[in-house]
Amino acid sequence: MSGLMAAVSGGMQQAGALAVEYSFSILGAIILLIAGFVAAGVVERASYRGLGRVRGFDETLKRFFSKVARYGVLIISIVAVLAQFGVQTASILAALGAAGLAIGLALQGTLQNIAAGIMLLVLRPFRVGEYVDAGSVSGTIVEIGLFATELKSIDGLFVLAPNSELWNSPVTNYSRNAVRRADISIGIGYDDDIDLAQTTLAGLIDGDDRVLAEPAPTTFVGELGDSAVAVTVRYWTKTPDWFQTKLDLTKAAKLAFDARGISIPFPQRDVHLIGQPQAQNA
Template structure:
């Protein structure tokens, strides 16, 4: 009985000694993990702030893109801190990294279309084929850019409709930007009758181009005979204007050409077809 009591006391002492040793060991591990986590948290925030400040000073970098890259750096640092904290407790971090890699691959395959839009959004924000406020046209969609996001681009059509275009559709297709260049050309084509005074029509269009203040002097406006149509001689007035004035100027010039031609007796004929009835020989007509 006494021997059993001594064995129990010895076992208890050994268990307490082992527990105290484990407590000391894990207390240092827990304390180190807390210190690593706190330092990593503040370091990630500091890295995010530095990256955002540095990218904001880079010319051509959109703030949406700057926030995206800064967040990647921050959360990448937090993942590294998390793996390091687990290593403090003796966890095999190699298996965790492999599991994270496999999970990332699975997520990437599942979100392939979304990641494609993100990649296209990054390229659109870096290369800037269009900016907010510019009017663009693609084979599938057209409108004024309202916002360029990482996933999609918001647009407003000419008739006031809201449009949301995935970035991948805008990146993988030709884009015509009507607002990017400072100046823009317009060819005003007018058909006049074959019996009208051709020199008068050319001189009239030249005078109208000089009288319009929004038409640029350089490149100099030009008037030329474009083609001989089925029912009209096509005269073209080619001129350049500032891009913001293009729409209003072209509409006004069409109106002035029509009114001036009417006042000077220059006709703008409708498409017409002339039929000629050939005379039959007299001997055939007698029969």
């Protein structure tokens, strides 16, 4: 009987020691979790404010990197909590690395779009409101996301392009530069006065306030075609005025040529008929 009592007493002492030991571990784990969540929030806000001081840093990237910093602190806190209970953190980190590799392979295309989205937001080949042409995609930028970019085509259609496609294609940005060149080429007849045509085009350009004085406009004969002499006027305008200015000047050139008797010939061919005696000799 006394042996049984001694065993029970020893068991209770061991249980009490384990309870005290694990109670401290649980208390430490709770403290670590609370401290980890608080630190994660502080790091997130500090990262967001710090990136906000960088001039031109995109809002999407600020939120993305601040969230990455937050979850990094939380992962470190959870690993520290597990270490409180004697769990081998090295094996946990190895398992997390293997899981991350598997997830990365499974989401290879998605991660490629994220990486491309980050590069687009950092290097800024285009911004919201600019008209671009990138491979098979063209339109006005509506929103740049981490996975895809939303565009509006010239005829008002919704276009959603993966960031990887935009990043891997040459991008032509029609809105980035402040000024833009335009050429208007009009074919006139071979019998028409070339100097009069050039003078007429130069007068139209000089009378339009949207045409910039520098670089100076110029007119020249660009090509001797099969049916016409191509007279070209080259000028520069501000980028927002480019499209409407070209439309207006093209119409004005047609009306001015008509008023001055300068013809704009249709494509034509000269056909020489060979008579029967000549054909036999040939």
